[in-house]
Amino acid sequence: MSWIDDPEFRADRPFGPQTLPYGVIDTEGGRQVAVRVGDHALPLRPLADALGERVGPLVAADSLDPLLAAGRVAWQELRVRLGEAVRSASAPRGASLLPLAEVRPVLPFTVADYVDFYASRHHAENVARILRPDAEPLLPNWTHLPVGYHGRAGTVVVSGTDVVRPSGQRRSTGGPVFGPTERLDIEAEVGFVCGGPVASRVPTSAVTEHVFGVALVNDWSARDIQAWEYQPLGPFLGKSFATSIAAWITPLEALTVARVTPPLPDHPLLEYLLESGPWGLDLSLEVRWNGTLVATPPFATMSWTCAQQLAHLTSNGATVRPGDLFASGTVSGPERRQRGSFLELSWGGREPVTLDDGTRRTFLEDGDTVMITATAPGDGGSLVGLAEVTGTVLAGPADQREQR
The missing domain is CATH 3.90.850.10 (Fumarylacetoacetase-like, C-terminal domain)
Structure with a gap:
């Protein structure tokens, strides 16, 4: 059973652990990369150290730009580590859930062309x-x-x-x-x-x-x-x-x-x-x-x-x-x-x-x-x-x- 207490965070709902889409939200600590879990946003900067030396710094940024540039190997590693984190019975240190209704999403990456x-x-x-x-x-x-x-x-x-x-x-x-x-x-x-x-x-x-x-x-x-x-x-x-x-x-x-x-x-x-x-x-x-x-x-x-x-x-x-x-x-x-x-x-x-x-x-x-x-x-x-x-x-x- 996951530590995430959200009725929408289920495999039969669109934003359960099988999806894990990325975005960027405005918070009191500035803009942060986050992953959507059900009807909540999970900011990733507080979890950067737990996610490893390769992918942690990528999600500590204020946009998805570094993650996009990192390439497929990093994308796959981050997805595996996030999957483990959200399916865990206990919350990772520093994890917090923010209701989507209370956060303001911003354009998550710099559109090049x-x-x-x-x-x-x-x-x-x-x-x-x-x-x-x-x-x-x-x-x-x-x-x-x-x-x-x-x-x-x-x-x-x-x-x-x-x-x-x-x-x-x-x-x-x-x-x-x-x-x-x-x-x-x-x-x-x-x-x-x-x-x-x-x-x-x-x-x-x-x-x-x-x-x-x-x-x-x-x-x-x-x-x-x-x-x-x-x-x-x-x-x-x-x-x-x-x-x-x-x-x-x-x-x-x-x-x-x-x-x-x-x-x-x-x-x-x-x-x-x-x-x-x-x-x-x-x-x-x-x-x-x-x-x-x-x-x-x-x-x-x-x-x-x-x-x-x-x-x-x-x-x-x-x-x-x-x-x-x-x-x-x-x-x-x-x-x-x-x-x-x-x-x-x-x-x-x-x-x-x-x-x-x-x-x-x-x-x-x-x-x-x-x-x-x-x-x-x-x-x-x-x-x-x-x-x-x-x-x-x-x-x-x-x-x-x-x-x-």
């Missing part, structure tokens, strides 16, 4: 049918490579950070106008936090050497701004204002049992994208809009895996380094209730979504809150959790009124 992919065939085809109904739903390159774009690392924010409605240029019948977006959307995504040595041309077989952990991402999107600006170079201001990431990073090793074969392509892939073992992940996402469950996107349907995305990202000689973040793109399944964006759920604004309080929505209104959660199967029938990513929309500044 941010890349966003477009890996869901269902999402890509839905968006094409909404925006280009008379064209082929997939462009010719989509089934041959993981399509993506380089995002803005400086506006990645931790879960719980309010999102201010952005302004920008958008199309109108009388020509372009500038003002607050009228089509603010979400994208339910899965993010991959990188660490280990700086490297380029990473093969799919080396993904575990460079991906430290997994976190839910909400890539907020201003669809009307995006629609006007994205041709011919792709997303820019319609995406760069905010991307939310969960405060707790689930180790990739916790998802070993969740690995599945992704949907098979309809043609042979180029050699550098072939996998020796499958890196699809059986993650079940849930999207709540003002508390109403509106979508349950299945990550197992994604056509491109994290291993293929990392291989493609670095195939031209570009490097991956500690702190890099890449995201899957919107997770959507074949059914209406499995669509991971409100653009799809409302079919371009033509089919409003009814919330539990009776209100109807197409895109986000000021004051709306979105929460995304996820779970995966774990070892021995356990349940592995990915921490929630949340955000509330605030009105934009008054000086950004519409200009014609």
Whole structure:
């Protein structure tokens, strides 16, 4: 029996001893690396000496940056030692549990580069049918490579950070106008936090050497701004204002049992994208809009895996380094209730979504809150959790009124 007295710290709950995600919290003693146990945070600095000479100093820092840089051997050792510590019948010297409701999580690592992919065939085809109904739903390159774009690392924010409605240029019948977006959307995504040595041309077989952990991402999107600006170079201001990431990073090793074969392509892939073992992940996402469950996107349907995305990202000689973040793109399944964006759920604004309080929505209104959660199967029938990513929309500044 564990010394941790928390009813949520069980193998059949998302944040039991099988998960142990890492985060950083503000405490009276400053910022500290912590591990989530049930509905509590366990600060790790007081336990540094007990964790050993190799990994103790890594968790005594005020961010995950040293741990990310340390590499896979250190990640594995720390996970083993933490597993022993939390399963022990007696608390390690210096251990204390802080209720999550009483701590403030911060962005747990320095985001170096941010890349966003477009890996869901269902999402890509839905968006094409909404925006280009008379064209082929997939462009010719989509089934041959993981399509993506380089995002803005400086506006990645931790879960719980309010999102201010952005302004920008958008199309109108009388020509372009500038003002607050009228089509603010979400994208339910899965993010991959990188660490280990700086490297380029990473093969799919080396993904575990460079991906430290997994976190839910909400890539907020201003669809009307995006629609006007994205041709011919792709997303820019319609995406760069905010991307939310969960405060707790689930180790990739916790998802070993969740690995599945992704949907098979309809043609042979180029050699550098072939996998020796499958890196699809059986993650079940849930999207709540003002508390109403509106979508349950299945990550197992994604056509491109994290291993293929990392291989493609670095195939031209570009490097991956500690702190890099890449995201899957919107997770959507074949059914209406499995669509991971409100653009799809409302079919371009033509089919409003009814919330539990009776209100109807197409895109986000000021004051709306979105929460995304996820779970995966774990070892021995356990349940592995990915921490929630949340955000509330605030009105934009008054000086950004519409200009014609």
